[in-house]
Amino acid sequence: MTTTTPIPDATTLTAALAEDVDRAFPALVRALQDDIYSGALRLTRDPHAAQDITQETFLRAYTALGLYPPQRIRDLSLRGWVWTIAANLCRNRARSRSRKPEAALEAAPPVADRRPGPEPEAMASIERDRLADLIGDLPWAMASAVVLRHVVDLAYEDIAEALDRPVGTVKSDVHRGLQRLRAQLEEESS
Amino acid sequence: MTDQIETTLAGLRVPAPHGVLPNVLAATGLADRYVQRDSVVGPVYVAFGGDGVTRLDIAMSESQFESEYEEMMGRPVVKVDDVPPALVTRVDRAISEGRPGRLAVDLSSLTDFQQAVLRKTAEIPPGEVRPYGWVAREIGKPGAVRAVGTALARNPVPLIIPCHRVVRSDGQFGQYSLGDAANKPRLLREEGVDLEGLESLATRRVRYTGSDTTKIYCHPTCRHARRTMEIHQVEFKSEKAAEKAGYRACKVCRPAVAA
Incomplete structure (x- = not known):
């Protein structure tokens, strides 16, 4: 089992960042922007908020990298570290939103097409939309763990770092979250 | 388990x-930004960094503009939609008036000589033209007329720094870097320059006009020259001829270094 989540050329990227943050930073944004946006979108259910959070995450990462000594940058597990920032922004937004339950749900953009044929694709799309809605109704602890594990595809160790929870807790949050989602989907289809 | x-x-x-x-x-701040704006010669891209406007060019292919920019400036440039409204207002104003005004222009990537040429050119008011030689003399390099032409041809911010207001002393317009060469007379006409009048003077090799009431001579498009009534207007082919006739140089358009 991997201890951290690899991104293409992660070591090269941290090495490049340690060498020259300004030069390597665009590559960091390119490598992680889909990650952050997808996770933020599923946790906020709002494309505008997700884009804002994605941008703000990178701005904060840039500022932090500028202050870190090179060795510290080399030792970073990039995805887990960047998600520490992103998860905080998502949670803050979820908190401020939960006090305003009337907030409108905006339509999520179409998800990536990974299946052949119009009919299975249409079914899968409906299923994904439904699931996206259900995630938003989960308590933060479960929603964040499920999204980081299964949408963003982070390793448990990275999620633990990002959410500042022990690995065991994260695993059980993912497990309980999935259980709840399954139960709700079954309840609806029966 | 999946x-x-x-x-x-x-x-x-x-x-x-x-x-x-x-x-x-x-x-x-890792990339400069650019926006698309309108101008007399059509849509243009205007790029800016932290220290002001760095470049203006005819809006064509975005990818071409971006790659040329990066090659020239050594920094990436990205198109943006939302820029501070105050900045957009300044940009539009600078483009329509043909002078920087309150808009910061960043010329730091240029040589001192190029910067001097462009700063001097920026002083030429709308509706007026000056010869290349005038710019050369004003910046203290009277022999560098050709180099002035080259510097203006490489003006990174045409329209905003009005290189279209610098013309050849024989009355021809000379080169223009922004889009079509015909854009130069087009811009000048738009500003109210009497192109036919200028051409007529040039064919008679007249370089300056003076007023026999004030005994001052000017570049023909100087706002003071244009105030002179036709019956009082006299024509000179050179500074020497004007001085010899007892005229002194205008202190505003400075046909020769005014005393």
Whole structure:
């Protein structure tokens, strides 16, 4: 089992960042922007908020990298570290939103097409939309763990770092979250 | 153990919107930004960094503008939609008036000589023209007429720094770097320059006009020259001829270094 989540050329990227943050930073944004946006979108259910959070995450990462000594940058597990920032922004937004339950749900953009044929694709799309809605109704602890594990595809160790929870807790949050989602989907289809 | 729900969750991954990378790079200052604006000669791209406007060019292919920019400036440039309204107002104003005004222009990538040429050129008021030789003399390099032409041809911010107001002393317009060469007379006409009048003077080799009431001589398009009534207007082919006739140089348009 991997201890951290690899991104293409992660070591090269941290090495490049340690060498020259300004030069390597665009590559960091390119490598992680889909990650952050997808996770933020599923946790906020709002494309505008997700884009804002994605941008703000990178701005904060840039500022932090500028202050870190090179060795510290080399030792970073990039995805887990960047998600520490992103998860905080998502949670803050979820908190401020939960006090305003009337907030409108905006339509999520179409998800990536990974299946052949119009009919299975249409079914899968409906299923994904439904699931996206259900995630938003989960308590933060479960929603964040499920999204980081299964949408963003982070390793448990990275999620633990990002959410500042022990690995065991994260695993059980993912497990309980999935259980709840399954139960709700079954309840609806029966 | 992978079941249906996990597969569906994996399908909830989506690409980030295209704006993310440009917005982040612009906000961190790692890239310069550019916007599209309108002008007399059509849509133009205006790029700016932290120290002001760096470049203006005819709006054509975005990718071409971006790659040329990076090659020339050594920094990436990204197109943005939302810039501070105050900045947009200044840009539009600078373009329509043909002078920087309150808009900061960053010429730091140029040589001292190029900067001097462009700063001097920026002083030429709308509706007036000056010869290349005038710019050369005003910046203290009277022999560098050709180099002035080269510097103006490489003006990174045409329209805003009005290189179209610098013309050949024989009355021809000379080169113009922004789009079509015909854009130069087009811009001048738009500003109210009497092109036919200038041509008529040039064919008679007249370089200056003076007023026999004030005994002052000017560049023909100087706002003081244009105030002179026709019956009082006299024509000179050179500074020497004017001085010899007892005229002194205008202190505003400075046909010769005014005393």
